[in-house]
Amino acid sequence: MTTTVTEPAKTLEKGFVGQSVPRKEDRRLVQGQGTFFDDVRRHGMGYVHFVRSPYAHAKIVSIDVSKALELDGVYGTITGDEVAIHTDPFFEMSVEPGGNIKDYALAVGRVRHMGEPVAAVAAATRELARDAAELVEVEYDPLPVITDARESESNDVILHDDAGSNVVWSGVFDWGDVDTALAEADHVVKISELHFHRF
Amino acid sequence: VTQPTSSRTISVAVNGEQIEYEVPARRLLVHFLRDDLGLTGTHIGCDTGNCGACTVHVNGEAVKSCMLLAVQADGAQVATIEGLAGDGELTALQQSFNQHHALQCGYCTPGMLMSATALLARNPHPSEDDVRYALQGNICRCTGYVNIVEAVVAAGGKA
Numbered sequence: 001m002t003t004t005v006t007e008p009a010k011t012l013e014k015g016f017v018g019q020s021v022p023r024k025e026d027r028r029l030v031q032g033q034g035t036f037f038d039d040v041r042r043h044g045m046g047y048v049h050f051v052r053s054p055y056a057h058a059k060i061v062s063i064d065v066s067k068a069l070e071l072d073g074v075y076g077t078i079t080g081d082e083v084a085i086h087t088d089p090f091f092e093m094s095v096e097p098g099g100n101i102k103d104y105a106l107a108v109g110r111v112r113h114m115g116e117p118v119a120a121v122a123a124a125t126r127e128l129a130r131d132a133a134e135l136v137e138v139e140y141d142p143l144p145v146i147t148d149a150r151e152s153e154s155n156d157v158i159l160h161d162d163a164g165s166n167v168v169w170s171g172v173f174d175w176g177d178v179d180t181a182l183a184e185a186d187h188v189v190k191i192s193e194l195h196f197h198r199f
Numbered sequence: 200v201t202q203p204t205s206s207r208t209i210s211v212a213v214n215g216e217q218i219e220y221e222v223p224a225r226r227l228l229v230h231f232l233r234d235d236l237g238l239t240g241t242h243i244g245c246d247t248g249n250c251g252a253c254t255v256h257v258n259g260e261a262v263k264s265c266m267l268l269a270v271q272a273d274g275a276q277v278a279t280i281e282g283l284a285g286d287g288e289l290t291a292l293q294q295s296f297n298q299h300h301a302l303q304c305g306y307c308t309p310g311m312l313m314s315a316t317a318l319l320a321r322n323p324h325p326s327e328d329d330v331r332y333a334l335q336g337n338i339c340r341c342t343g344y345v346n347i348v349e350a351v352v353a354a355g356g357k358a
Binding site: 020022023025026027029030031032033034035036038039041126127 | 223234237
């Protein structure tokens with residue numbers, strides 16, 4: 001168990017900090033005039049479409065992109081295995097065992113959630129990329145799935161072999177005088193277990 | 200053998216300007232707005248109707264433009280974020296967003312503004328609950344909901 005000790009924020013002298021300062025970028029952002037990455041257009045730009053797993057947990061047996069590459073206007077394809085050759089795994093923020101996980105931009109060898117991208121197709125138009133992605137043939141070998149976080153603790157099915165456990169991080173954020181705060185509180189709400197949603 | 204129609208010419212008023220355009224029948228309204236018309240203020244967050252970043256008005260109603268084909272907008276009045284203030288003054292709601300720090304990265308902002316503008320049109324003085332209900336289809340990944348709700352309530356005068 002990791003214990004993370006945090007300190008209370010320091011009180012600062014009244015000055016620039018704590019003042020309400022109008023932001024320079026807000027006027028254009030409320031008018032839809034920001035330039036986000038998806039807003040950038042370049043001559044000869046391609047569109048990408050991802051081939052995604054229909055399974056929550058499966059071994060990827062094979063990926064055949066040959067039919068997609070035959071279409072005129074398809075620039076190229078990339079699969080998880082190719083990603084693993086050309087890139088390093090993402091930096092993991094967690095300590096061990098979660099920090100041992102090898103995680104790439106596309107699924108490598110195995111999918112661990114439904115919709116996980118296994119291959120990408122780039123083509124001249126959005127529609128063509130989508131059509132070409134339909135032609136990518138992926139063979140899966142379905143594996144047992146876990147749909148409950150508490151059940152996953154049994155480790156009957158382990159999602160990341162590199163971590164060796166489904167509990168990849170645990171810790172206690174221990175800060176402040178909790179007992180006094182509880183004693184002085186107007187209301188105390190007790191909740192046995194909180195779940196984070198994904199939004 | 201007749202081939203199915205793969206494209207069609209649509210006539211649509213976008214921010215007051217009448218436009219005729221030939222679009223592939225499969226093209227989504229959001230892609231028509233962004234790619235064909237260059238109105239990139241309407242953002243795509245999810246492509247699946249969950250996030251609300253692509254919200255526009257079709258005949259005055261807030262709709263997610265990734266959930267509508269461009270051909271379905273044939274004959275309609277479409278309003279996007281670019282048309283809210285145009286070249287003029289920011290609307291009271293846009294000013295309120297700025298004053299209440301109701302945006303951080305700004306990606307969800309156009310969708311939030313279009314949903315909230317539609318709310319204020321049918322309910323000019325919404326309560327906090329009204330605003331939360333009306334914005335439930337808009338996700339802010341900066342999680343700035345408190346200030347967004349405050350900004351809309353304030354714009355309606357029930358601050």
